[in-house]
Amino acid sequence: MHVLKGHSTKPNGREAVAEATEGWSVQTTLDLILVFNSSEQDPHEVAAAFRERFGDTPFVGCTTAGEHLGDAHFTKALVCIGISSPGIRWAIAAAETLERFDEENARALSDQLFGQLGIQREEVNPQRQFCLLLVDGLSGKEEVLCPLMADALEGMPLVGGSAGDDLKFQRTYLYHGGMAHPSGAVFVLADSKMPFEVIKHQHYTTTTKRLVITKADVPARRVYEMDGVPAIQAYADAIGRPISAINDDVTLSNPLTFVCNDEIYVRSIARIEPDGSMVFFCAIEEGMVLSLGEHEDMTTALRRDVDGLAQRIKGADLLIGCNCILRALEATKLDKHPSLSKIFSDFAGNMIGFDTYGEQLNGLHINQTFVGVAIRGAEAAR
Numbered sequence: 001m002h003v004l005k006g007h008s009t010k011p012n013g014r015e016a017v018a019e020a021t022e023g024w025s026v027q028t029t030l031d032l033i034l035v036f037n038s039s040e041q042d043p044h045e046v047a048a049a050f051r052e053r054f055g056d057t058p059f060v061g062c063t064t065a066g067e068h069l070g071d072a073h074f075t076k077a078l079v080c081i082g083i084s085s086p087g088i089r090w091a092i093a094a095a096e097t098l099e100r101f102d103e104e105n106a107r108a109l110s111d112q113l114f115g116q117l118g119i120q121r122e123e124v125n126p127q128r129q130f131c132l133l134l135v136d137g138l139s140g141k142e143e144v145l146c147p148l149m150a151d152a153l154e155g156m157p158l159v160g161g162s163a164g165d166d167l168k169f170q171r172t173y174l175y176h177g178g179m180a181h182p183s184g185a186v187f188v189l190a191d192s193k194m195p196f197e198v199i200k201h202q203h204y205t206t207t208t209k210r211l212v213i214t215k216a217d218v219p220a221r222r223v224y225e226m227d228g229v230p231a232i233q234a235y236a237d238a239i240g241r242p243i244s245a246i247n248d249d250v251t252l253s254n255p256l257t258f259v260c261n262d263e264i265y266v267r268s269i270a271r272i273e274p275d276g277s278m279v280f281f282c283a284i285e286e287g288m289v290l291s292l293g294e295h296e297d298m299t300t301a302l303r304r305d306v307d308g309l310a311q312r313i314k315g316a317d318l319l320i321g322c323n324c325i326l327r328a329l330e331a332t333k334l335d336k337h338p339s340l341s342k343i344f345s346d347f348a349g350n351m352i353g354f355d356t357y358g359e360q361l362n363g364l365h366i367n368q369t370f371v372g373v374a375i376r377g378a379e380a381a382r
Contacts, residue, residue: 001087001088001194001317001375001377002028002084003317004023004025004082005070005081005082005350005352006019006021006022007020007069007077007080008020008077009074009076013037014048016037016049017046017049017078018049018053020079031058031088032085033057033060033083035080036061036063036064036068036078036079037067038063038078039168043063043173044180047059047180058090061134062161062164062173062174062186063163063166063172063173064164064354065165065328066164067079067354067355068321068344068352069081075166076166080352085194087192087193087194087377089191090191091113092113092186092188093109094174094184098135098145106149106151106152109152114189117191124153126157129190130156130157130159130189131189131190132187132373133145133158133185133186133187133188133360134160134163134174135160136163136182137162137163138170142282142365143365145360146158146360146362146363146364153189157198158361158363159360159361160322160359160360161323161357161358161360162356164354167325174186192375194377197309197312197374198372198374199305199309200263200371202264202369202370203298204264204266204368205293205294205296206259206293206294207291207293209292210289211234211289211291212227212288213288213290214226214228214287216284216285218283222277224276230276231277232246232272232278233276238292239254243276251269251272252268252326253330254292254295255326256290257290265369267282267290268281269281281357281358282365298327298330298331298334299336299339299343302340306344313376315376316374317350317376318349318350318351318374319351319352319372319375320375321353322356322360323353323354323355324355324356324359324367324369327355327369327370
């Protein structure tokens with residue numbers, strides 16, 4: 001595997017692409033380009049620049065809430081990599097809209113991905129194939145999309161992130177088909193002779209303090225009551241603070257968690273409404289049992305989990321990551337970005353990623369988590 005990489009902080013989309021790819025050799029045949037950029041760079045200019053510079057080479061990516069490349073974290077930047085990977089075959093398919101996404105749509109998309117690579121459903125091998133997902137981060141449709149696509153992909157790993165727009169919460173864009181698209185989702189299926197591993201990391205554990213959702217607007221991810229009392233009151237009591245002290249910093253540091261199949265998943269609070277209800281960043285439902293999360297040091301927790309990943313895949317050449325914007329905000333507040341980025345760069349020869357409005361892992365949409373795929377350049381028998 002050969003990887004070209006570059007970044008730019010120029011606000012003009014065309015100039016940013018030109019600077020980021022300036023040193024890329026025209027002699028290298030690229031199989032896939034990944035690009036993540038701030039909403040500061042016009043996405044249509046970015047798409048046009050890649051299309052004009054690289055012709056038919058497919059490029060996939062999205063707008064972000066922050067960007068990662070190598071040992072650095074950026075904001076208001078463009079980062080990109082070009083991948084030349086004889087040992088990996090790539091297929092790309094997209095859903096233009098998610099408004100009425102259903103099982104039939106998921107089946108059609110997976111058929112398209114499998115067909116491009118000549119893979120029969122009965123031949124799917126979760127140790128050989130994985131799928132990257134990028135989705136409109138303002139669609140609110142991740143909970144519908146993820147389980148349907150996870151089923152349609154016949155059990156191969158599905159890893160991804162929700163596109164951002166620098167916390168403006170106005171519009172996000174996805175890159176596929178040589179264009180920038182303001183909605184939908186794009187899937188990149190990899191059929192790899194090279195070993196790969198999926199990582200899921202968060203720096204929260206669960207506690208014994210439990211809260212049960214007793215009244216909610218499920219489609220809106222809005223909880224009105226927990227344990228039969230107003231949601232804000234139940235939450236304030238659980239963390240031992242008065243309601244008047246609950247603000248964004250408090251909810252960021254004290255998320256709620258949900259346990260599924262012995263795995264801990266964070267349920268992050270998006271905002272507190274004036275009526276005392278709480279809106280979450282991902283799925284909730286009445287009867288769901290949530291636990292108060294317990295905070296770990298970000299650097300210590302990441303080093304532990306990446307060390308574990310390194311035991312499973314030694315000498316990773318590429319790490320593609322999706323990092324929750326809430327983790328990025330906390331890292332900024334605590335000045336942790338340099339130490340966190342160094343852990344990634346020490347582990348993998350190349351790293352690219354972005355700060356998301358949500359993360360996807362197989363059939364689940366989650367928050368305050370880092371998910372990714374690490375790929376080793378040397379081929380291995382599967």
